[in-house]
Amino acid sequence: MSQKITSYQGHEITPDEVKQGKYLDIVYKFEPKYSWAAGVAISRFLTELKEGKIVARKCHKCERILVPPRMYCEQCFRPTDEWVQIKDTGTINTFSISHVGTDARRLKTPILVAVVDIDGASPGMGILHNLGEVEPSKITIGMKVQAVWKRSEERQGAITDIRYFKPIES
């Protein structure tokens, strides 16, 4: 910083001071509610998940098979052309073992999360999902995995219709 400057502004507040109520604060719970339109592509994707299938879209120009599916190819900038059913197996592209939840609270059981490149889609086409039925220390990049689905009567047409991916016994 400039050596010419001698003081910097800002008053720190410590967590204890907050607990003691040393400073006035206003608490408000903001509850915006949304009902997002899934759109043509994702609506179909979710409908197929309910049936226990994963679908992708194909662009005839670049010939990529895209998952998550979209109605437009972002590389060619044109509408995509057809629905393609792909497999529910894949390869782990990368993974992590999470000890914290969404609000930074420590979890008792870690969540296993991975990007899984799905078989049947173009190389590197991954989706984000959880892993299960696997020892965290045994997970490797390149491991072959298989989707574990909810029972058909429990499926709702959501990404959670797949419970997690588990290693394929070779």
Add this chain to the structure above:
Amino acid sequence: MTPGLSTRELMFEAASRAYEDAGIDPRKDVQSFVCCTEDFWEGISITDEYMPDQLGAVLRPLCTISSDGIIGLATACMHIMSGIADVAVVESHSKISDVVNPDEIASFGYDPIYTHHHFDADPRFLAGMEMARYLKDTGTKREYCAQVAVKNKKNALSNSRGVHGANIDKGIVMNSPVAASPLTELESSRGIDASIVFVLASAQKARKLGKHPVWIRGIGWSSDTPVVEDRDFARAEYVEQAAARAYKMANVKSPASYFDLAEVDDTYSYKELQSLEALRLAPKGKAGKMVDTGVFDVDGRLPVNASGGSLGVGHLLEATGLHRTLEAVMQLRGQAGRLQVPRAKRALVQSWRGIPTATGAVAVLGN
């Protein structure tokens, strides 16, 4: 409303049409993309994450500004003027149909310490207060505001985009349910979905592309204080300041006689009057009477909101400014169909960011 399409699919449609109209390939010909969005209207934090693919902007310079669409146009102009782009794209949209409780979100825009939590009221209370003060200070008759709604909703019947067009009279307007007194529901524009995309180009490039270039001759934008208690509710000072800048740039000396048409803010009926006075299209306190006597009708001396404005078509959140611009551009190109103002060569567009802001922008467009 567009429940069948996701926001991104809506944008893809708008972008495809715009690029087709301009004759460009976004993957090759565009050097800058500007989107105007606000997180809470989308329900996403960091909205720009979800912008590039459907605009053809993957791995290209795309940025988001949290400002009105006309300020987005200004940003694209600055990109072109600074030489960083020859062709720039500006996009904004409203997907209000995805929002279940828009009032909660609008209320969240108020100052969290001094204002928000003390009023369990429809967020439009600020508009009601401003309208009351405007009427008193300018001596404008209450019914003149209602006439704005009558005019604009009637105009919208001829606009293929006129979702809220209607054939009504002042009585019906003034007797409609109270939104935030003295403002009534029919004087308060309703939200609709849309995505609007513009392609801008430098002079040199524009002459080669597109068959109907419309020139931005001047553009200005300004903000008044966010502290609502400090504002002069009778005037739209932010419009006065923005207009002064735009007029200077475009060398407009007498705005009242310079333009062939104007598309100005009518989020609420009184806003059109207040903005017209700030834009110097009407003397102080006289805009109301002029609207009432038909000066600003489609076949009047200076058609204002011939499109139907936000009251007749619908309110588009950040894209409202681009909507004003779209209607003006269609007019200048001679493509406005039944709404066409004959021999339209010079248009004025103006927008406001809505409650609780005092930010707006003005652009002078010409052939």
Add this chain to the structure above:
Amino acid sequence: MRRRVAIVGAGITLFRRRMLETPKELSFEASKMALDSAGLTLKDIQSVVSGSAPDAFDGVHMKGEYYLDGMGAIGKPHERVYVGGGTGVFTPIGGWWNVASGLYDTCLCVAEEKMSPLHPHPQYAFWSIFDQILERPLGTTLLWIFSLEMRRYMHKYGIKEEEIAEVAVKNKGNAIDHPCAQLGAKITVDDVMRSEPICEPVKRLDVSPPSDGAAAVILASEKVAKKLTDQPVWLDGVGWTLDSTHWTNRDLAYPEYVEKAAKMAYKMAGIKNPRKEIDVAEPYDPFDYKELHHLEGLQLAGKGEAPKMTVDGVTQRDGDLPVCPSGGLLGVGNPIAAAGMMKICEIFWQLRGEAGKRQVKKDARTGLAQAWGDLMQVGTVTVMRS
């Protein structure tokens, strides 16, 4: 008609986990300091560009409208630019186009962030950056995407966690000399390796903290800059790029978006050999591995080679390419948008020889600041020269 643009003043507040000041007050303190350092008053400023990341933190919708009085923008043309984490370096780029376009001669650029209002923890806001339908139901947090990327980066180039930890050691150590730093400390690689795992392979000391803070710079056209100071710092190159939303379809091992943004900036600044021509760099380091990742994207190190540079001491303050002499986000703090601006301020002071104890050993004439943002998508880069 492009005009040359210079930075003529800079200001910064303390960065702390939780501050008493409101967003308006933080913006004011940083702006005032910047104006004072340039010898200007608000009357001299013709336009304002602000940068701030998710509204969810400060707890106000359209917060750009809310804090604009703290930034002196009443009655002035003001725009808020927003590209996620890249905002801090993008804000002066916004100022750049305001001045380079010829529309304005002076522009105040302020980046502010107040993350502490969000309860129970600012981390929670990051859940809402993910896809509502395909990702949020899985309970995503921002830490996931970083840890997934870190794992991929380490796997592809055979990099060890210990090598990455060197960055945390360097930056937190550097931050001891930064007057505003939140977490300046002398730690060891061992400390980092033994810190609790948050989202493996990310451990607590690999991450920067949430913070409150603001920073600002004043930009001026060439004519005005030369009247104000003998030492203008020229903003000679700017670049920005946004990659595809579908981050799970990309190979996270290499930040292509940083490369493209850097090339855009280098081209403008006439830089042909970045490794030789850049004297000091402030890449974005919200996590230690990110500094390495970005150095490679910036073409300042070959793919997979940045760790070796760190271990060899090349990136220390007395090295051949000092990196994050400020202490970076890891040491100074991470109020998202203000953090990137902190880096701009740092390069400004380094190129003027005013960085005091943090001044790098070599004669720094050309500096670079870079920020990253979104779902591994945004690269924003500036090249500055004295």
